[in-house]
Amino acid sequence: MHVEDFSKLVRSRYSARDFTSDPIPPEVMDGILDDARYCASWSNTRAYCVALAQGEQLERLRHAYTAAFDESLGLQRKERGAILKALLQGKLPDGDFKVWREYPKELKPRSQKVGKGLYTAMGVPRGDRVAREAAARRNVQFFGAPAVMWLFVHKRMLPFSAQDGGILLQNIMLAAKARGVDSCPLGTLAVWRNPVEKEFQIPQGYKLITGLALGYATDARVNEFRAEHPPIELLPPRAA
Ligand SMILES: Cc1cc2nc3c(=O)[nH]c(=O)nc-3n(C[C@H](O)[C@H](O)[C@H](O)COP(=O)(O)O)c2cc1C
Known part of the structure; x- marks a missing residue:
């Protein structure tokens, strides 16, 4: 393999946020999984597991995640009493890790910049809550992808x-x-966690850390957006 081929491949990957409904052929999915296993691992423990949903099962999950998202709108809008209400109804988000969290001050600008770029590419006007929520809903609907993985890691x-x-x-x-x-x-x-828990046998001790959408990008404007990939800064040595 030429080094240019690797550079081209690694630069061509980006996060696509609008997919066609075209399924991934089984032999293509098998090839992806077969290549993916050649990764380094801590003590070769490979303390992760993956759930893959496509077809009808994925549609059930798409519905379940949309319902969970809609039920949590009060919390997301930080409405008064929303936490108590969700608690009493047993509808507090049940993720294994705290996803909705405050970012450290020095990292926040990066996240804000990518968010701004994405909203612009999606045509979401500044301060338009309804449009923002619709964009966030597309996120839990896997951006229309025909295949989704859930990644679990050992606690x-x-x-x-x-x-x-x-x-x-x-x-x-x-x-x-x-x-x-x-x-x-x-x-x-x-x-x-609940929607995926209902669909798969997840071994004890494994915690849901992220999902991954796979499919074929449409030519929607959002897919033209590219995040910044700043050079990797090496730490300066201590002065002698
Ligand atoms: C673990 C992880 C989770 C992510 N989750 C989301 C997500 O829920 N929604 C989304 O639109 N992008 C998500 N992203 C994509 C990042 O925003 C994206 O990787 C980053 O902005 C860099 O852009 P690039 O992937 O196009 O290079 C996630 C990325 C990672 C690594």
Whole structure:
């Protein structure tokens, strides 16, 4: 393989946020999974597992996630009494990790910048709550993707299992891209565990860390958006 081929592949991957409904042929999916297993792992523990949904099962999950999202709108809008109401109704998001969290001050600008770029590409006007919520709803509907994975990592091996999971995720996305299959990680899915728990046998101790949409990108404007990939800054040495 030429180094240019690798550079091209790694630069061609981006998070697609609008997919056609075209299914991924089984042999293509098999190839992706078969390549993806060649990743490094902490002590080779590979303390992760993956659930893959397509077809009818995925449609059930799409509905279930949409319902969970809609039920949590009061919380997302920070309405008064929303937490208590959700608690009493047993409808508090049941994710294993706290996804909705405040970012450290120095990291916030990056997240705000990508958010702004995305909303512009999606045509969401500033301050338009309804349009914002519609965009967020598309996120829990997997942006229309025909295949979605849920990635679980072993709680007792954290943070190394999460690290391994990330390496696996990147291998999956590159193996997909090499076959013309686009992707978007879906961390938002980790807000709710219950929908995926109902569909798969998840071994004890494994915690939901992220989802991943796979499919074929449409030519929607949002898919033209590219995030910044700043150079990796090396730390300066201590002065002698
Ligand atoms: C673990 C993880 C979870 C993510 N979750 C979401 C998500 O829920 N929705 C979304 O639109 N993008 C999500 N992203 C995509 C990031 O926003 C994206 O990777 C980043 O902006 C860099 O852009 P790129 O992937 O196009 O290079 C996620 C990325 C990662 C690594």
